[in-house]
Amino acid sequence: MEDFSSRIKALRKERGLKQSEMAEILGLKERSYQCYEYRERYPDVPGLVAIADFFDVSLDYLMGRSDVRERR
Template sequence: METFAKRLKGLRKEKKQTQAQMADYLQCSLRAYQYYESATHYPEIPDLLKLADFFGVSTDYLLGRSQERLAETRGRADT
């Protein structure tokens, strides 16, 4: 959880967003968002996806499962 919290905070600061702005974006309380950055709680899957989209990174990157910010494309049929 600590990797997620550090990455979330770092990405937020890169985008020059406040915690309150991110809470508004996710439509959650400020305290709930602060829990994410303090490694107390994870967001639910829909909010995890929204965060990944907002920051332009993969969910694997956010969760610490990958060092690559963007997901690799693997033989997608639409490419």
């Protein structure tokens, strides 16, 4: 199973977005977003929810706790 960092990177690439674009969507500086993909930092709970909502996936999928993407 993949971890959070791998999941957000894969989801971002599926959408054809650059890290800078993803950072802008989430209201972050590019470096802050990069820290998520580089396993240096994790977003707070509202940030996790925003990312899951943007990609329309469950929090369990986003965090690597499940391979089922769909939200219940």
